[in-house]
Amino acid sequence: ILFQQLSSNAYRDLRRDFTTAIDKYNAVIADLKEQAQQRISGWVEWCKRILIAALVIGAVIVLLTDRYLAAFVVRPLDRIQQHLQILAEGILHTPLEQMGKNCVGKLAPFVQQMQSNWVKTVTEIRGSAEEIYRSAGEIASGNTDLSSRTEEQASALEQTAASMEQLSAVVKQNADNANQASLVAKNASQTANEGGDIVNGVIKTMSTISGSSQ
Numbered sequence: 001i002l003f004q005q006l007s008s009n010a011y012r013d014l015r016r017d018f019t020t021a022i023d024k025y026n027a028v029i030a031d032l033k034e035q036a037q038q039r040i041s042g043w044v045e046w047c048k049r050i051l052i053a054a055l056v057i058g059a060v061i062v063l064l065t066d067r068y069l070a071a072f073v074v075r076p077l078d079r080i081q082q083h084l085q086i087l088a089e090g091i092l093h094t095p096l097e098q099m100g101k102n103c104v105g106k107l108a109p110f111v112q113q114m115q116s117n118w119v120k121t122v123t124e125i126r127g128s129a130e131e132i133y134r135s136a137g138e139i140a141s142g143n144t145d146l147s148s149r150t151e152e153q154a155s156a157l158e159q160t161a162a163s164m165e166q167l168s169a170v171v172k173q174n175a176d177n178a179n180q181a182s183l184v185a186k187n188a189s190q191t192a193n194e195g196g197d198i199v200n201g202v203i204k205t206m207s208t209i210s211g212s213s214q
Contacts, residue, residue, distance in 0.1 A: 076104035080111060092119045 076099045086094050096112055099105035 072100070072102045073104055076102070080104070080107060083111065087115060087118065092122060 079097070079099070083094065083096050092115060096108055096115070099108050
């Protein structure tokens, strides 16, 4: 019991000092914890504000980007599409409005150059078609003239054939007449020969009579 009393008296101050130290430590820890919570709360609040600001800025950027794309990309592309549809319908002299120096606007000169090439090509094709049409008309006229001349030549050949037939008939008739004339001449010659024989006989008879009378 005496030892316990001595031990209790010896360590009483030490326990009191230890308890005081523990209380001070707990107070410091609590204070540090409170300060840490305050700093963390401040940081969280700042993070929230920064996040909200970033979201607002992001929404504004998205809205401005959408407006920019709509004004400088979508609408110009729609106008180019409408212009190309007009060109596809064959209306090649429709001008393309200027669209600025943006990315889509840089396409306008190429579209205009393409349109100019189309106009040149169509004009050349149209001129060639007109030339072909004119040449076809001349060929048709020449064919008509040739057909008319062919008909005239055919008619002339028919007339020539008829004349040849008539000439052949005349020649045949002349040949018949010549044969008849030859027969007549032969008969006349024969008659003349017979008349000569008769005359000779008469002369001989007269000579005989004259000699007898002497």
